[in-house]
Amino acid sequence: MLRIVVIALAAATTAAAAQDRPTRPLTMVVTFAAGTAGDVVGRILSGPLGEALGQTVIIDNVPGGGGITGSNRVAKAAPDGYQFVVGTVGTHAIAPTLYKNPPYDAVADFTPVALLLEQPIVLLARKDLPATTLQEFAAYTKVHQKTMQYGSGGTGTANHLACARLNMALGVNVVHVPYRSTSAMQDLIAGRIDYTCNFLSTSMALIESKEITPIGILTRTRSAIAPSIVALHEQGLTDLDAATCSGFFLPKNTPAAVVQKLNSAAATVVDTPAVQARLREIGATVVAPERRSPAYLQTFIESEIKKWAEPIKAANLSVN
Numbered sequence: 001m002l003r004i005v006v007i008a009l010a011a012a013t014t015a016a017a018a019q020d021r022p023t024r025p026l027t028m029v030v031t032f033a034a035g036t037a038g039d040v041v042g043r044i045l046s047g048p049l050g051e052a053l054g055q056t057v058i059i060d061n062v063p064g065g066g067g068i069t070g071s072n073r074v075a076k077a078a079p080d081g082y083q084f085v086v087g088t089v090g091t092h093a094i095a096p097t098l099y100k101n102p103p104y105d106a107v108a109d110f111t112p113v114a115l116l117l118e119q120p121i122v123l124l125a126r127k128d129l130p131a132t133t134l135q136e137f138a139a140y141t142k143v144h145q146k147t148m149q150y151g152s153g154g155t156g157t158a159n160h161l162a163c164a165r166l167n168m169a170l171g172v173n174v175v176h177v178p179y180r181s182t183s184a185m186q187d188l189i190a191g192r193i194d195y196t197c198n199f200l201s202t203s204m205a206l207i208e209s210k211e212i213t214p215i216g217i218l219t220r221t222r223s224a225i226a227p228s229i230v231a232l233h234e235q236g237l238t239d240l241d242a243a244t245c246s247g248f249f250l251p252k253n254t255p256a257a258v259v260q261k262l263n264s265a266a267a268t269v270v271d272t273p274a275v276q277a278r279l280r281e282i283g284a285t286v287v288a289p290e291r292r293s294p295a296y297l298q299t300f301i302e303s304e305i306k307k308w309a310e311p312i313k314a315a316n317l318s319v320n
Contacts, residue, residue: 022082025056029074029085031067037202037282041117041246042086044278045269052265066156066319067091068103071249075104079251081258084113087249089158093304097312098156099319106305112297113248113259114266117284120223120243121162122203123215123232125195126188134235137195137215138170145172151184151193152176156317162218162242163197164311166232169240176315188212199244200226201283218242225283245304246284247297259294267292 028046032038042059050057062070067090074085085091092106104110123137131137141148150167152160155178167174177184177193185203187193189211200223206212207226216232217223220241232240248266250259269275270286279286290296 022053022055024082025058026050026053026081027060027083028057029060029062029070029083031062031064031070031085031088031091033063034061037119037199038086038088038246040282041279041284044275044282045086045116045266048269048272048275049265052268053261066095066098068095068099071095071106072103074249074251075109077251079111079254081250081254081262084248084250084262085110087247089244089304089308092247092249092301094156094158094161094308094312096305097309098317101320107298107302109252110249111252111254111259112294112301113250114263114292114294115245115247115287115297115300116266116270116292117246117279118219118243118287119245119282119284120200121159121197121218122200122207122226122229123163123166123195123197123218124188124203124207125213125215126191126193127211127213128191129194129213131215132213133230134216134232134237138172141170141172141174145174148194149175149177149192151179151187151196153184153198154178154180156312156319158242158244159197159199161308161311163195164315165240165242166197166218166237168311168314169237185212197242199283200229204283223283224285225280241307245287245300249297263292263294 028042030039030042039061046057046059062073067088071085071091074083077083095102096106125131131140150163152163184196188196197218207214214229216230216235218232218240220231220233222231276286
């Protein structure tokens with residue numbers, strides 16, 4: 001009986017302490033360099049999140065290794081709730097298969113907090129490629145695949161693997177040309193490559209100026225920032241869904257009450273109209289409330305690892 005009372009008191013004390021937290025500033029690890037799109041997401045969220053938690057949220061930019069370096073820091077951090085990472089498809093879905101010896105287990109070494117944002121990827125073609133729909137693009141590519149090339153921001157990146165998954169779905173084999181940063185878009189404009197799969201947010205200006213042709217959004221639904229661009233799902237490619245997502249992850253064994261407090265604060269922030277408006281400006285959309293729970297994020301990451309493993313293995317990609 002005494003043991004039961006002691007356990008109950010300990011649990012109550014832990015819960016009470018969690019409710020009092022945070023008592024000092026928190027660190028949000030962003031796995032991108034300052035000024036990049038991923039960094040902008042962190043800066044949009046950090047101020048309002050600090051207000052919701054009653055403590056300052058400090059951004060720590062830790063780029064490197066495709067997000068591996070920053071994510072690993074959080075994986076090895078103390079499970080006290082004061083350090084969390086903005087995880088992405090790259091850090092938590094692609095890395096487990098792409099890297100031969102990743103320094104962390106994307107599922108076991110983190111406590112999922114909340115899936116928050118999605119940024120759609122769009123299939124873009126050079127403006128003189130004779131196709132404006134998926135059907136036309138597929139027909140043209142099947143005939144000319146031996147002489148065509150597609151570009152990306154680098155081998156193993158989300159936009160590379162999105163196009164690789166698209167090629168698999170269409171049954172074509174096209175040469176991949178990896179670039180650094182935005183060079184692929186420059187060559188697409190110049191007609192030196194035939195197509196790419198790029199983030200919609202960074203492609204809108206070129207789409208609107210008609211320097212490139214949007215074939216379709218690689219998701220199940222259209223994007224609110226470009227509703228006129230038809231989703232590939234609507235065009236018959238119902239088994240392809242490629243977007244980059246952002247969510248919060250804490251170290252493993254973080255107390256449930258601490259996780260729930262950060263989850264609630266994050267939900268409050270992304271439901272704020274001002275925050276949603278700023279996110280729309282960069283092409284990010286907030287996920288539906290039913291997709292924001294820790295349990296959902298856990299299941300989502302497990303399914304994303306399986307989804308992205310297919311094109312990685314098919315292309316025999318590997319990073320030491």
